[in-house]
Amino acid sequence: MTDKSLSRRRLVSMSDVSVEDVQKIMTATSAMKEVSERDIKKIPVLRGKTVINLFMEPSTRTRTSFEIAGKRLSADVVNISASGSSVSKGESLKDMVNNLTAMKPDLIVLRSPFSGAPYIVSKWIACPVVNAGDGRHEHPSQSLLDLFTILEAKKSFDKLNISIIGDILNSRVARSNMLIMRKLGINITVCGPATLLPKYIENMADRVTTSLKEAVTGADVVMMLRIQSERLNEKKFPNLREYSKLYCLTSDTLKHAAKGVIVMHPGPINRGVEISPEVADGPWSVILDQVTNGVAVRMAILYLLLGGGLQETN
């Protein structure tokens, strides 16, 4: 394990990431953030490297973030959008990946609507795979930028109380965060309606509650998740009005939080549904910092996987 690389050659799950890796990524992110403040936002570390963003699920924000990150490192970045299941389009996933492999990319950033997709793609391609979100499973780069944002505000992870609130059942952000935060000594509470809390979630979080007030009380960090309208069709709750009544974060609710509480959201936000406008625009919100940090974190990830000298398989 060299100084400059992650302990694994891929970033698919936060279970791939050790506490030491988190330190490395945080340090590298600080350096990368500085690059993004310069007039000429470019360093040559990944010059001549080909990075393919294979996005099989629509995403403007994450893809743009990865694209900017790659370009600031001087990599050649290619974006491929392939919506939905490639099988239904006629070309099998395997054939698509084989075709990409033949073009000799140095790294693939993969987003898929299907949990576990990066594992199957990893079987067919030798270069590192970075998971940009696979179904409901994980979203490691989001989790890492969340950690960086928290560190900026709170200076240390130790004994922090973090509450993640919303559709936990379908959230890859929640899963990635739960996995890594427990390793870092953070106290995690998850909160949402009973129908959106997965079975055995108490094994992944320290506290589970269906009460917004309880989740926010004493919290140092409150992370709101977006409720998707698709959930309405699944009959998990009656309507958005009820959802909002129970789970919308308002400045009133925040009165119960710990002093210096910060409010986060992976975006895009539904104003008035899970987060009230005064909170979204208020002094507690670090939501836009998350976006800025997102580019820097992704630069750090690409650098550590590709540019950090010898890569080692674990």
Add this chain to the structure above:
Amino acid sequence: MIDPASGVDAVRDVLIDGGEISIIEKNIQAESAKVIDAKGKWVTPGLLDIHVHLREPGYEYKETIETGTHSAAAGGFTSVACMANTSPVNDCASVTDYIKGVAKSKGMVNVFPIGAVTHGLKGESLADIAEMAEAGVVALSDDGHCVMNPSTLRAALEYAGMFGLPVIEHAEDTHLKQNGVMNEGLVSTELGLAGNPRIAEETIIARDVLLAEYTGQHIHFAHVSTAGSVEIIRQAKAHGVKVTAEAAPHHFTLTDEAVRKYDTNAKMAPPLREKGDVDAIKQGLADGAIDCIASDHAPHGIAEKEVEFDNALFGIVGLETALPLSLNLVREGVLTPMRLIETMSLNPARVIGVKRGTLEPGAVADVTIIDPDAEWTVEPSRFKSKGRNTPFAGWKMKGRAVVTIVKGKVVYEFEG
């Protein structure tokens, strides 16, 4: 020789003549006979697998009657009952006749077709049950699908009862299952895969038991996978309801942990469950709550499994691994050799009402010779089945069929 029907577990010579069992005795002198030395091995009635998907007609790229029965023979089975979810569906006599015709000319083992309960497996109108009965189906099943409408199931039980046909239920409430792809549990929560809860199976089993009781007819539950199901069945039997049940080897060997790496060869319906369920199935096989072992052999094309977990088809092959996995139960002390053979020969024969599963003078000479100690490794590329979709690839197995005899002819010999 192990023969559950007569209770004999002893060293015997078996003489086969003209496709029939002729004499069974301690020592037989027969000069012109070909001798198969089965010293140290088990000579049992030919095994029956009553839950097999042969895929013909319509899905010959996955399997044919020829390759499927070859796979059965390699697994030690002399008979299979094949499910109706072919294309066209086996919901009328002409498809039944077609299957029987192909089986007669190309099948390596006995093939007993199972007819659909409803037309096209749609769960709406009853299939041509009387005509299929006449054509020779041994049971009815919409397997692959659950008969969701209880009044349809009631009608099927009553109508099929006129012909002595059991209804085989694939118990899985589609509303509770939704788009579940694996057992709903800790693993599904961690992997972010939609869960198929135990109650999807148990609610249907409870419902169907009541229907069987009310109509006085025979219902058989396919691939029982949960502890709760086993208990409901056990109680139903104690109540005198005409219930029988089968379990598949993967459900008493693997848990949902096998899905950890998103291995699509661990995806089937009903899904792999948890340790408590595995233990309950073993207990059920031991105490009689579960009557048979049946593989639910479900071959698929390679491309159909080489996709994301959500998109992979449900099902794994099982004919060639069923017996060694079941022999593990004997080694673990869960089943006696006699009980194991009973669950794989006499009992399945009784469920589908065929005169097989016994070794007695006059019986059809379907015989399996098992070497319980043979050591071998599972290599999917060497399967006789077209299907390669097994979670047991590379497993070191102990025990297998070494000779399979159908109607007095050796159809399979293990070459090592």
